[in-house]
Amino acid sequence: MYSAGVRRHAVALIASGLSLRSISVSTGISRATLHDWRERPDINTLVHACPRCAASPALPEPHHDYAYLLGLNLGDGCISRAGAREKDVWKPRIICADAWPGLIRECERAMCSIRPGNKVGIQQRPGCAEVSGCSRHWPCLFPQYGPGRKHLRTIELRPWQRVIVLGSPGHFARGLFHSDGYRGINRVRAHLADGDHWYEYPRYMFTNESGDILRLCGETLDQLGVAWRFSRRNAISVARREAVARLDEFVGPKY
Numbered sequence: 001m002y003s004a005g006v007r008r009h010a011v012a013l014i015a016s017g018l019s020l021r022s023i024s025v026s027t028g029i030s031r032a033t034l035h036d037w038r039e040r041p042d043i044n045t046l047v048h049a050c051p052r053c054a055a056s057p058a059l060p061e062p063h064h065d066y067a068y069l070l071g072l073n074l075g076d077g078c079i080s081r082a083g084a085r086e087k088d089v090w091k092p093r094i095i096c097a098d099a100w101p102g103l104i105r106e107c108e109r110a111m112c113s114i115r116p117g118n119k120v121g122i123q124q125r126p127g128c129a130e131v132s133g134c135s136r137h138w139p140c141l142f143p144q145y146g147p148g149r150k151h152l153r154t155i156e157l158r159p160w161q162r163v164i165v166l167g168s169p170g171h172f173a174r175g176l177f178h179s180d181g182y183r184g185i186n187r188v189r190a191h192l193a194d195g196d197h198w199y200e201y202p203r204y205m206f207t208n209e210s211g212d213i214l215r216l217c218g219e220t221l222d223q224l225g226v227a228w229r230f231s232r233r234n235a236i237s238v239a240r241r242e243a244v245a246r247l248d249e250f251v252g253p254k255y
């Protein structure tokens with residue numbers, strides 16, 4: 001009989017994608033037992049398993065959902081204690097406008113996927129929905145949560161978060177643009193000899209007050225091969241036709 005802690009650790013290792021053979025070698029647990037835990041994961045183990053709290057911390061899975069949630073969190077997310085009585089339980093909130101029901105569902109799905117054992121709820125507010133779920137582990141998963149406004153403190157990714165973002169740049173960009181960005185139509189007036197002409201073209205904008213978050217967005221766009229520029233001190237614009245087409249592969253209009 002193994003303790004809950006040993007089992008939790010092994011389940012986190014299985015979730016991280018290591019082979020049962022290598023886990024068996026490193027933990028001394030038989031492959032038959034590991035196989036059994038993989039096929040019939042005890043729900044209590046899954047509920048509390050946190051890849052970052054494990055004895056050998058692993059990356060949260062699946063990476064693309066984590067990258068998307070991280071992008072959303074750096075944009076519109078905030079975290080607070082779930083209640084006075086449960087002082088170690090945290091509740092992140094991501095605000096999605098009612099105008100985009102698809103985003104509300106996508107956010108909820110990604111949150112459930114990262115914390116499969118935690119209940120994720122949607123609370124209706126005037127004009128928007130708050131997607132949130134309680135867990136003790138949100139601060140381990142999103143260490144950028146902290147007191148004070150995000151643009152007034154340093155926002156830096158941990159090395160393990162960089163690994164995920166570098167591996168899933170499109171999903172990270174999608175999260176950023178779904179929270180603090182949009183894809184809209186820009187109208188430009190040209191003064192020509194036969195009068196004024198209006199031209200319309202799609203462009204992306206990402207607006208954030210944090211220089212650190214703008215830098216992360218710019219680095220990710222560079223990695224994706226998307227040309228961008230600062231259109232204002234606090235706004236990144238993607239307007240070139242081929243750059244918009246490239247970003248459409250990962251983001252697209254809100255829905």
Ligand SMILES: [Zn+2]
Pocket residue numbers: 050051052053136137140141
């Ligand atoms: Zn944790």
